[in-house]
Amino acid sequence: MSDTAGSRRRYAVVGVGHRAAMYVEALASEYADDGEVVAWCDPSPTRMSYYDAVLGYAPARYPPERFDDLLRERRPDAVVVTSPDATHHRYAVAALRAGCDVVVEKPLTTTAEGARAIAEAARDSVGGVVVTFNYRYSPRNGEVRRLIAGGAIGDVTSVHFEWVLDTVHGADYFRRWHRDKAHSGGLLVHKASHHFDMVHWWLGDVPRTVFALGGLRFYGAENAAARGLGPRPERSTGAPGTGTDPFALDLRADDVLRRLYLEAEPDDGYLRDRDVFSGGITTEDNLSVVVGYRSGASMSYSLNAHSPWEGYRVAVNGTAGRLELDVVERGHVPPVGAAGVVGRPVVDPSAGPGRAATADRPTAPDPRPPGERLLLQPHWSPARLVDVPRGEGAHGGGDAHLLADVFRPSGVEDPLGRRAGLRDGLLAAGVGIAANRSLDTGRAVRLADLFQEG
Numbered sequence: 467m468s469d470t471a472g473s474r475r476r477y478a479v480v481g482v483g484h485r486a487a488m489y490v491e492a493l494a495s496e497y498a499d500d501g502e503v504v505a506w507c508d509p510s511p512t513r514m515s516y517y518d519a520v521l522g523y524a525p526a527r528y529p530p531e532r533f534d535d536l537l538r539e540r541r542p543d544a545v546v547v548t549s550p551d552a553t554h555h556r557y558a559v560a561a562l563r564a565g566c567d568v569v570v571e572k573p574l575t576t577t578a579e580g581a582r583a584i585a586e587a588a589r590d591s592v593g594g595v596v597v598t599f600n601y602r603y604s605p606r607n608g609e610v611r612r613l614i615a616g617g618a619i620g621d622v623t624s625v626h627f628e629w630v631l632d633t634v635h636g637a638d639y640f641r642r643w644h645r646d647k648a649h650s651g652g653l654l655v656h657k658a659s660h661h662f663d664m665v666h667w668w669l670g671d672v673p674r675t676v677f678a679l680g681g682l683r684f685y686g687a688e689n690a691a692a693r694g695l696g697p698r699p700e701r702s703t704g705a706p707g708t709g710t711d712p713f714a715l716d717l718r719a720d721d722v723l724r725r726l727y728l729e730a731e732p733d734d735g736y737l738r739d740r741d742v743f744s745g746g747i748t749t750e751d752n753l754s755v756v757v758g759y760r761s762g763a764s765m766s767y768s769l770n771a772h773s774p775w776e777g778y779r780v781a782v783n784g785t786a787g788r789l790e791l792d793v794v795e796r797g798h799v800p801p802v803g804a805a806g807v808v809g810r811p812v813v814d815p816s817a818g819p820g821r822a823a824t825a826d827r828p829t830a831p832d833p834r835p836p837g838e839r840l841l842l843q844p845h846w847s848p849a850r851l852v853d854v855p856r857g858e859g860a861h862g863g864g865d866a867h868l869l870a871d872v873f874r875p876s877g878v879e880d881p882l883g884r885r886a887g888l889r890d891g892l893l894a895a896g897v898g899i900a901a902n903r904s905l906d907t908g909r910a911v912r913l914a915d916l917f918q919e920g
Contacts, residue, residue: 475501475873478542478566479525480533480557481549482508482517484726485571488865489546489872494521497873505540507533507557508549512730533557537564544569544593550643551650555580562591569596569872573659574891576651578899578916581892588888596872597891599663602884603867605855606838610782610791611668611882613852618842620786622669625765629661629778632799636771637713639749640685640742641702647748647902654678654753654905655898658769661778662757663886663894665767668782671759673893677910678901680753684772690743702739703728712802715739755901774798775834787844797834892917 477493479486493501505526506514518524528536530553536542537560544567547557555575561568562584574597575581588595601607614622631639639657644650666673683689690698699705702714709716717728717739727738751771758764777794843849870876871885893913900911 474499475543476504476541477501477544477546478505478507478536478540478561479503479517479546479548480507480530481547481553482506482510482513483548484722486517486546486548487520487722488869489548489569490517490520492869492873497869500873501544504542505536507536510730510733510736512733513726516725533560537561537566542566547571551656552576552580552648555583558584558595559587562587562593562595565592567593567596569598570891571598572663572891573597573651573655573895573898574888575895576655576899578896581895581899581917585888585892595888595891597663597886597888597894598868598872599660599667599886599890599894600865600868601660601664602667602882602886603865603871606791606793606840607664607668608882608884609840609852609854610780610789613789613842614668614782614784615670618787619782619784619789619844622671622761622763622782622784624763624783625665625669626781627661627665627765627767627778628780629658629767629769630773630776631657631769631771632773632776632796633712634796634799635776636751636773637685637742638715639771640747640751641715641740642738643736645685645740645742645747645749650749651895651898652749652902653751653769653771654680654755654901655895658753658755658767658901659894659898661767661769662897663890665757665765666890666893667883667886669759669761669763671761671763673757673897673900673913674760675758675910675912676755676897676900676904678753678755678904680750680905682747682750683752685742685751686747687743687745695743698741698743700741700744701737702741710802712799713742750905753901755897757897787842787847790841790843790849791838793838794834794836797836 479490490503493503503521503525505528506517507528507530508514509529511527514527526540545557545561546569547554548571549557551573554570558568558570575584639645639653644656650656702708703717705714708714717723723738727736731737753769755767756764757767775794775798776796780791782789838854840852840854841849842852896913896917900913900916903911903916
């Protein structure tokens with residue numbers, strides 16, 4: 467990132483939906499002395515007004531087609547890109563060519579063409595790129611990195627990584643723009659780039675070959691009809707039976723969602739509460755991927771977006787033993803109207819303040835309690851639990867550390883190498899892009915061929 471030490475940095479924020487909140491709220495509070503927002507870029511005046519209120523002042527406003535004007539007239543030091551995924555490359559390339567630093571919400575891009583364009587712009591730019599992989603900053607994931615780098619299990623030979631999204635968080639991807647793979651790259655790019663990046667970071671390795679299988683098996687009109695579901699409204703808000711439908715989302719019930727989306731519908735026509743069993747969904751909800759690495763290690767990865775619980779399980783095999791990390795972010799989704807349950811959770815269980823679920827936990831003990839367990843077992847030894855410092859806040863404690871690294875970098879060397887740059891973003895998105903190509907062709911895909919790297 468360019469050096470502006472001793473001065474208050476000027477930020478432009480592109481895309482002021484839900485995902486922008488983490489960055490804007492940070493600049494409105496803890497990092498207000500470090501930076502200011504000088505411009506918004508978004509199609510919705512309503513959403514920009516919402517964030518004006520969060521900041522307590524009103525940055526300049528630009529529609530997407532005037533982003534070049536924003537760069538010329540407002541001269542930001544850095545651009546925070548939180549727009550829909552398929553647009554990331556457009557803003558990143560323009561900002562880099564203008565000499566700005568770029569902070570990009572994952573994924574960096576959704577296509578090989580976008581990746582090449584960003585890489586080319588970065589080569590000739592004085593600006594730098596940060597991709598905000600917040601799970602790198604979670605203490606539990608950092609401990610995995612430390613153990614592997616320290617040789618606790620020898621050389622890594624293989625990884626198994628299972629991620630399950632429950633019928634709250636997982637379903638939400640099929641209500642909003644992410645349901646259209648042309649906008650999001652599908653879950654292999656939008657969601658799994660987080661997970662691919664963690665493995666690359668843990669192993670200090672480079673992915674080479676990718677093969678994938680998967681499809682839309684649960685959500686969507688055809689699957690609903692096959693299971694005997696009758697006709698459903700195209701959207702949930704205001705529809706009959708919304709209060710008893712576990713897959714419905716009433717935007718009126720959440721103040722933030724109401725103000726950001728329901729009240730913004732006249733601006734751009736975007737519907738945040740599409741029925742998850744309606745037609746037109748092109749994003750897969752069940753996915754399996756095999757990745758081969760430069761070292762010879764391999765990874766088997768699976769993602770399910772309609773699980774009854776949410777979290778992930780990782781097993782890392784090495785020449786001297788094995789590491790196992792189990793994380794339960796939500797043990798189960800209580801049924802609508804269950805005793806002790808008030809409301810329904812509507813978004814990511816690891817999301818931050820103001821973005822979190824609205825439901826309390828049921829009063830009965832949960833046999834799958836939220837928490838984490840990290841086991842280390844060298845060969846010829848019993849397994850032992852590894853103590854992991856507890857992370858406070860969203861994404862396993864990662865968000866707070868990430869924000870500090872973005873808005874107030876210390877310059878002190880991080881032995882874990884948590885800060886993710888352009889190369890990290892390209893590799894993480896690249897695995898998802900290659901996996902999508904594999905889904906289309908039925909063949910394994912070499913990243914070098916996909917990106918024409920020779």
